Amino acid sequence: MTKNFNFTEKLRETGLRPTKQRVKICEVLFNREKTFHFTINDLAKKISEDLNEKFSLATVYNTVHAFKDKGYLKEIAINSDKSYFDTNTSSHHHFYDEDTHELIDCNKDDLDTINIKKNITGKKINSVEVLIRVASDNQNQN
Amino acid sequence: MTKNFNFTEKLRETGLRPTKQRVKICEVLFNREKTFHFTINDLAKKISEDLNEKFSLATVYNTVHAFKDKGYLKEIAINSDKSYFDTNTSSHHHFYDEDTHELIDCNKDDLDTINIKKNITGKKINSVEVLIRVASDNQNQN
DNA sequence: TCATAGATTATAATTATTCTAAACTGTTGA
Protein backbone atom coordinates (compact mmCIF):
# COMPACT_ATOMS: atom_id res chain seq x y z
CA MET A 1 0.00 0.00 0.00
CA THR A 2 1.44 3.30 -0.99
CA LYS A 3 0.55 6.89 -0.55
CA ASN A 4 -2.37 8.33 -2.52
CA PHE A 5 -3.44 5.07 -3.92
CA ASN A 6 -6.73 4.05 -5.37
CA PHE A 7 -7.65 2.09 -2.32
CA THR A 8 -10.94 0.87 -3.70
CA GLU A 9 -9.19 -0.89 -6.53
CA LYS A 10 -6.40 -2.15 -4.35
CA LEU A 11 -8.81 -3.65 -1.87
CA ARG A 12 -10.77 -5.36 -4.60
CA GLU A 13 -7.62 -6.75 -6.13
CA THR A 14 -6.70 -8.47 -2.93
CA GLY A 15 -10.13 -9.90 -2.42
CA LEU A 16 -11.48 -7.44 0.11
CA ARG A 17 -14.74 -5.72 -0.58
CA PRO A 18 -14.06 -1.99 -0.68
CA THR A 19 -16.54 -0.89 1.90
CA LYS A 20 -16.75 2.69 3.01
CA GLN A 21 -15.14 1.79 6.32
CA ARG A 22 -12.23 -0.06 4.77
CA VAL A 23 -11.47 2.65 2.27
CA LYS A 24 -11.53 5.32 4.96
CA ILE A 25 -9.30 3.25 7.22
CA CYS A 26 -6.91 2.85 4.29
CA GLU A 27 -6.82 6.60 3.94
CA VAL A 28 -6.07 7.08 7.60
CA LEU A 29 -3.39 4.41 7.57
CA PHE A 30 -1.69 4.76 4.22
CA ASN A 31 -2.07 8.36 3.08
CA ARG A 32 0.99 9.51 4.93
CA GLU A 33 4.68 10.01 4.42
CA LYS A 34 6.03 8.14 7.37
CA THR A 35 5.08 4.75 8.65
CA PHE A 36 2.42 4.66 11.30
CA HIS A 37 2.72 2.64 14.47
CA PHE A 38 -0.50 2.19 16.32
CA THR A 39 -2.69 0.22 18.64
CA ILE A 40 -6.32 -0.48 17.84
CA ASN A 41 -7.25 2.27 20.23
CA ASP A 42 -4.93 4.76 18.58
CA LEU A 43 -6.52 3.96 15.26
CA ALA A 44 -10.08 4.16 16.53
CA LYS A 45 -9.28 7.54 18.04
CA LYS A 46 -7.62 8.74 14.85
CA ILE A 47 -10.63 7.68 12.83
CA SER A 48 -13.06 9.62 14.93
CA GLU A 49 -10.76 12.65 14.93
CA ASP A 50 -9.80 12.68 11.27
CA LEU A 51 -13.08 11.59 9.78
CA ASN A 52 -15.39 12.91 12.41
CA GLU A 53 -17.30 9.71 12.50
CA LYS A 54 -17.08 6.64 14.62
CA PHE A 55 -16.84 3.13 13.30
CA SER A 56 -17.73 0.27 15.52
CA LEU A 57 -14.72 -0.97 17.46
CA ALA A 58 -15.45 -4.42 16.06
CA THR A 59 -15.04 -3.02 12.56
CA VAL A 60 -11.69 -1.55 13.45
CA TYR A 61 -10.58 -4.91 14.79
CA ASN A 62 -11.94 -6.78 11.79
CA THR A 63 -10.35 -4.40 9.35
CA VAL A 64 -6.96 -4.35 10.98
CA HIS A 65 -6.93 -8.12 11.06
CA ALA A 66 -8.03 -8.36 7.46
CA PHE A 67 -5.31 -5.91 6.46
CA LYS A 68 -2.75 -7.82 8.46
CA ASP A 69 -3.77 -11.11 6.84
CA LYS A 70 -3.47 -9.51 3.41
CA GLY A 71 -0.05 -8.19 4.31
CA TYR A 72 -0.91 -4.49 4.43
CA LEU A 73 0.08 -4.34 8.08
CA LYS A 74 2.56 -5.99 10.35
CA GLU A 75 1.96 -6.81 13.97
CA ILE A 76 4.75 -6.09 16.43
CA ALA A 77 5.17 -7.90 19.71
CA ILE A 78 6.04 -5.57 22.52
CA ASN A 79 4.15 -6.67 25.54
CA SER A 80 0.95 -8.30 26.49
CA ASP A 81 -0.96 -5.11 27.20
CA LYS A 82 -2.04 -4.46 23.68
CA SER A 83 -1.17 -5.21 20.09
CA TYR A 84 0.91 -2.82 18.06
CA PHE A 85 0.69 -2.60 14.30
CA ASP A 86 2.97 -1.07 11.71
CA THR A 87 2.18 0.22 8.24
CA ASN A 88 5.74 -0.58 7.24
CA THR A 89 5.58 -4.20 6.20
CA SER A 90 9.13 -4.50 5.00
CA SER A 91 11.54 -6.47 7.11
CA HIS A 92 12.87 -4.05 9.65
CA HIS A 93 13.38 -3.65 13.36
CA HIS A 94 12.25 -1.33 16.13
CA PHE A 95 13.22 0.84 18.99
CA TYR A 96 10.61 0.95 21.70
CA ASP A 97 10.61 3.94 23.99
CA GLU A 98 9.52 2.67 27.36
CA ASP A 99 8.88 6.19 28.61
CA THR A 100 6.54 7.32 25.87
CA HIS A 101 5.43 3.85 24.71
CA GLU A 102 6.37 4.87 21.20
CA LEU A 103 7.75 2.66 18.48
CA ILE A 104 10.46 3.91 16.15
CA ASP A 105 11.56 2.12 13.00
CA CYS A 106 15.18 1.15 12.74
CA ASN A 107 16.84 2.18 9.55
CA LYS A 108 18.69 -0.39 7.55
CA ASP A 109 21.98 1.03 8.76
CA ASP A 110 21.09 1.23 12.44
CA LEU A 111 21.73 -2.46 12.75
CA ASP A 112 23.76 -5.12 11.03
CA THR A 113 21.83 -7.80 9.23
CA ILE A 114 20.88 -10.53 11.62
CA ASN A 115 22.53 -13.73 10.61
CA ILE A 116 21.00 -16.89 12.03
CA LYS A 117 23.40 -19.76 11.98
CA LYS A 118 21.22 -22.46 13.46
CA ASN A 119 18.24 -24.06 11.88
CA ILE A 120 15.56 -25.88 13.76
CA THR A 121 15.04 -29.12 11.93
CA GLY A 122 11.90 -29.23 9.85
CA LYS A 123 11.11 -25.62 10.57
CA LYS A 124 11.47 -22.60 8.38
CA ILE A 125 12.05 -19.09 9.60
CA ASN A 126 8.99 -16.90 9.22
CA SER A 127 10.45 -13.73 10.61
CA VAL A 128 13.28 -12.22 12.58
CA GLU A 129 12.35 -9.31 14.78
CA VAL A 130 14.67 -7.21 16.88
CA LEU A 131 13.24 -5.00 19.56
CA ILE A 132 15.51 -2.48 21.24
CA ARG A 133 13.97 -1.13 24.40
CA VAL A 134 15.20 2.32 25.31
CA ALA A 135 14.39 4.66 28.13
CA SER A 136 15.41 7.99 29.48
CA ASP A 137 18.98 7.94 30.68
CA ASN A 138 18.17 9.15 34.15
CA GLN A 139 15.48 6.78 35.34
CA ASN A 140 14.28 3.24 35.83
CA GLN A 141 16.98 0.73 35.01
CA ASN A 142 14.13 -1.74 34.38
CA MET B 1 18.88 -18.52 40.97
CA THR B 2 20.55 -21.84 40.48
CA LYS B 3 19.58 -25.43 40.84
CA ASN B 4 19.15 -26.90 44.31
CA PHE B 5 19.53 -23.66 46.07
CA ASN B 6 18.50 -22.69 49.51
CA PHE B 7 15.60 -20.71 48.25
CA THR B 8 14.51 -19.53 51.67
CA GLU B 9 17.81 -17.81 52.21
CA LYS B 10 17.99 -16.49 48.68
CA LEU B 11 14.54 -14.96 48.93
CA ARG B 12 15.34 -13.34 52.21
CA GLU B 13 18.57 -11.93 50.86
CA THR B 14 16.73 -10.15 48.08
CA GLY B 15 14.12 -8.75 50.38
CA LEU B 16 11.31 -11.17 49.71
CA ARG B 17 9.71 -12.96 52.61
CA PRO B 18 10.20 -16.65 52.10
CA THR B 19 6.63 -17.74 52.31
CA LYS B 20 5.62 -21.32 51.67
CA GLN B 21 4.18 -20.34 48.29
CA ARG B 22 7.26 -18.48 47.14
CA VAL B 23 9.64 -21.23 48.15
CA LYS B 24 7.54 -23.85 46.40
CA ILE B 25 7.30 -21.74 43.28
CA CYS B 26 11.08 -21.36 43.38
CA GLU B 27 11.38 -25.12 43.48
CA VAL B 28 9.08 -25.55 40.53
CA LEU B 29 10.89 -22.87 38.55
CA PHE B 30 14.52 -23.25 39.44
CA ASN B 31 15.12 -26.86 40.43
CA ARG B 32 15.72 -27.96 36.88
CA GLU B 33 18.52 -28.46 34.42
CA LYS B 34 17.19 -26.50 31.50
CA THR B 35 15.62 -23.11 31.46
CA PHE B 36 11.87 -23.00 31.71
CA HIS B 37 9.67 -20.93 29.43
CA PHE B 38 6.16 -20.48 30.68
CA THR B 39 3.01 -18.48 30.86
CA ILE B 40 1.25 -17.82 34.15
CA ASN B 41 -1.20 -20.54 33.27
CA ASP B 42 1.54 -23.04 32.53
CA LEU B 43 3.02 -22.30 35.91
CA ALA B 44 -0.27 -22.52 37.77
CA LYS B 45 -0.91 -25.87 36.13
CA LYS B 46 2.58 -27.11 36.94
CA ILE B 47 2.15 -26.11 40.56
CA SER B 48 -1.06 -28.02 40.98
CA GLU B 49 0.43 -31.03 39.19
CA ASP B 50 3.82 -31.13 40.86
CA LEU B 51 2.82 -30.06 44.32
CA ASN B 52 -0.69 -31.37 44.35
CA GLU B 53 -1.98 -28.17 45.76
CA LYS B 54 -3.41 -25.07 44.27
CA PHE B 55 -2.20 -21.58 44.99
CA SER B 56 -4.45 -18.67 44.26
CA LEU B 57 -3.93 -17.38 40.74
CA ALA B 58 -3.33 -13.96 42.26
CA THR B 59 -0.43 -15.40 44.21
CA VAL B 60 1.07 -16.86 41.08
CA TYR B 61 0.81 -13.48 39.41
CA ASN B 62 2.19 -11.67 42.44
CA THR B 63 5.07 -14.07 42.78
CA VAL B 64 6.03 -14.07 39.14
CA HIS B 65 6.02 -10.29 39.10
CA ALA B 66 8.02 -10.10 42.31
CA PHE B 67 10.53 -12.55 40.87
CA LYS B 68 10.71 -10.59 37.66
CA ASP B 69 11.29 -7.35 39.54
CA LYS B 70 14.05 -9.00 41.52
CA GLY B 71 15.63 -10.27 38.34
CA TYR B 72 14.93 -13.98 38.83
CA LEU B 73 12.82 -14.07 35.71
CA LYS B 74 12.73 -12.36 32.36
CA GLU B 75 9.61 -11.51 30.45
CA ILE B 76 9.57 -12.20 26.74
CA ALA B 77 7.36 -10.36 24.29
CA ILE B 78 5.80 -12.70 21.79
CA ASN B 79 2.27 -11.59 21.25
CA SER B 80 -0.49 -9.89 23.06
CA ASP B 81 -2.32 -13.04 24.04
CA LYS B 82 -0.35 -13.73 27.13
CA SER B 83 2.94 -13.03 28.82
CA TYR B 84 5.81 -15.45 28.55
CA PHE B 85 8.52 -15.72 31.17
CA ASP B 86 11.95 -17.28 31.11
CA THR B 87 14.05 -18.60 33.97
CA ASN B 88 17.14 -17.79 31.93
CA THR B 89 17.82 -14.18 32.78
CA SER B 90 21.06 -13.85 30.88
CA SER B 91 21.03 -11.82 27.71
CA HIS B 92 19.96 -14.21 25.00
CA HIS B 93 17.47 -14.57 22.20
CA HIS B 94 14.67 -16.90 21.21
CA PHE B 95 13.15 -19.04 18.59
CA TYR B 96 9.38 -19.19 18.81
CA ASP B 97 7.67 -22.17 17.29
CA GLU B 98 4.40 -20.90 15.92
CA ASP B 99 3.02 -24.42 15.58
CA THR B 100 3.57 -25.56 19.13
CA HIS B 101 3.73 -22.12 20.76
CA GLU B 102 7.00 -23.11 22.33
CA LEU B 103 9.97 -20.91 23.05
CA ILE B 104 13.49 -22.14 22.51
CA ASP B 105 16.59 -20.36 23.75
CA CYS B 106 19.15 -19.34 21.20
CA ASN B 107 22.66 -20.36 22.02
CA LYS B 108 25.37 -17.78 21.94
CA ASP B 109 26.62 -19.15 18.64
CA ASP B 110 23.24 -19.36 16.89
CA LEU B 111 23.41 -15.66 16.25
CA ASP B 112 26.01 -12.97 15.86
CA THR B 113 26.09 -10.31 18.51
CA ILE B 114 23.65 -7.58 17.67
CA ASN B 115 25.45 -4.37 17.09
CA ILE B 116 23.35 -1.24 17.32
CA LYS B 117 24.90 1.65 15.52
CA LYS B 118 22.36 4.32 16.20
CA ASN B 119 21.58 5.91 19.50
CA ILE B 120 18.40 7.71 20.31
CA THR B 121 19.43 10.96 21.89
CA GLY B 122 18.97 11.07 25.62
CA LYS B 123 17.93 7.44 25.77
CA LYS B 124 19.83 4.45 26.93
CA ILE B 125 19.32 0.93 25.68
CA ASN B 126 17.63 -1.28 28.24
CA SER B 127 17.55 -4.46 26.25
CA VAL B 128 17.91 -5.94 22.81
CA GLU B 129 15.68 -8.88 22.06
CA VAL B 130 15.64 -10.97 18.94
CA LEU B 131 12.69 -13.22 18.25
CA ILE B 132 12.92 -15.71 15.41
CA ARG B 133 9.53 -17.08 14.50
CA VAL B 134 9.65 -20.51 12.96
CA ALA B 135 6.99 -22.87 11.72
CA SER B 136 6.64 -26.19 10.04
CA ASP B 137 8.09 -26.11 6.54
CA ASN B 138 4.92 -27.33 4.89
CA GLN B 139 2.26 -25.01 6.15
CA ASN B 140 1.11 -21.47 6.81
CA GLN B 141 3.52 -18.94 5.41
CA ASN B 142 2.03 -16.51 7.95
C1' DT C 1 -33.30 -5.14 -9.74
C1' DC C 2 -32.57 -8.99 -6.79
C1' DA C 3 -30.45 -12.46 -4.23
C1' DT C 4 -26.81 -13.34 -1.54
C1' DA C 5 -22.34 -13.58 0.43
C1' DG C 6 -19.75 -10.76 2.89
C1' DA C 7 -19.51 -6.52 6.22
C1' DT C 8 -20.83 -3.70 9.92
C1' DT C 9 -22.76 -3.02 14.22
C1' DA C 10 -24.06 -3.02 19.17
C1' DT C 11 -23.70 -5.81 22.56
C1' DA C 12 -22.51 -9.92 25.07
C1' DA C 13 -18.89 -13.11 26.09
C1' DT C 14 -14.27 -14.30 26.92
C1' DT C 15 -9.61 -14.09 28.55
C1' DA C 16 -5.63 -12.38 30.76
C1' DT C 17 -4.57 -9.56 34.24
C1' DT C 18 -5.07 -6.38 38.20
C1' DC C 19 -7.51 -4.74 42.25
C1' DT C 20 -9.67 -5.19 46.78
C1' DA C 21 -10.34 -6.14 51.31
C1' DA C 22 -10.32 -9.64 54.63
C1' DA C 23 -7.74 -13.30 56.69
C1' DC C 24 -3.24 -15.12 57.47
C1' DT C 25 1.85 -15.46 58.50
C1' DG C 26 6.90 -14.16 58.92
C1' DT C 27 9.62 -11.24 61.49
C1' DT C 28 11.06 -8.15 65.00
C1' DG C 29 11.71 -6.67 69.39
C1' DA C 30 10.10 -6.57 74.16
Place this chain on the structure above:
DNA sequence: TCAACAGTTTAGAATAATTATAATCTATGA
Protein backbone atom coordinates in the same frame (compact mmCIF):
# COMPACT_ATOMS: atom_id res chain seq x y z
C1' DT D 1 7.98 -16.62 73.84
C1' DC D 2 4.73 -13.78 72.11
C1' DA D 3 2.37 -9.65 70.63
C1' DA D 4 2.13 -6.57 66.99
C1' DC D 5 2.67 -5.23 62.54
C1' DA D 6 3.95 -5.23 57.89
C1' DG D 7 3.94 -8.03 54.19
C1' DT D 8 1.33 -12.04 51.85
C1' DT D 9 -2.21 -14.84 50.34
C1' DT D 10 -6.72 -15.42 48.96
C1' DA D 11 -11.34 -15.44 46.63
C1' DG D 12 -13.74 -12.88 44.13
C1' DA D 13 -14.80 -8.52 41.83
C1' DA D 14 -13.18 -5.25 38.43
C1' DT D 15 -10.86 -3.98 34.26
C1' DA D 16 -9.18 -3.99 29.62
C1' DA D 17 -8.24 -5.93 25.29
C1' DT D 18 -10.13 -8.83 22.23
C1' DT D 19 -13.43 -12.07 20.06
C1' DA D 20 -18.07 -13.94 19.27
C1' DT D 21 -22.97 -13.34 18.18
C1' DA D 22 -26.80 -12.32 15.68
C1' DA D 23 -29.32 -8.82 13.46
C1' DT D 24 -29.01 -5.47 9.98
C1' DC D 25 -26.90 -3.60 6.02
C1' DT D 26 -24.40 -3.34 1.46
C1' DA D 27 -21.40 -4.49 -2.55
C1' DT D 28 -21.62 -7.32 -6.35
C1' DG D 29 -22.79 -10.41 -10.04
C1' DA D 30 -26.56 -12.46 -12.46
